[in-house]
Amino acid sequence: MPIYNDIVMEHFMNPRNVGELENPDGIGTYGSPVCGDMMQITIKVVDEVIVDAKFKTFGCGSAIASSSMATEMIIGKTIDEALAITNKEIVSELGGLPAVKIHCSVLADHAIKNAIFDYANKQVKTYKGLEGYDPDEDADEQDIMEETGCTGPSCRG
């Protein structure tokens, strides 16, 4: 049974920024090819800065904690800064996740990028971090294993 640290437990028990923004500037959803769980992130952007973000997650406790932390991390950041956030940084801010749960943080990472991609399309803007990005393309399970540093079959759980 995975052991969660206090930061993860705190964000799971008291998640920040839960819900959906009214009239968001960008909406991003992402379904995990590893477990099938889903996440939605909505963002509000003013002068290239993400001023608000909310999430809805149909997933496990690690996904909820990752979403909560991810929304806290992007609020106040510029679009470019938010695009640069990786799932590894989300995991690091959470103080770590059990290896079998690292893939849950990928949901938040991809949902953020999809929300920014939606914003960019609506504003007809381009960002360096989105070059060649396809929001409909499922991340390859193998890529996730490599991205997250998880190499064992237990990470599929």
Ligand code: FES
């Ligand atoms: S997001 Fe699916 S198991 Fe965590």
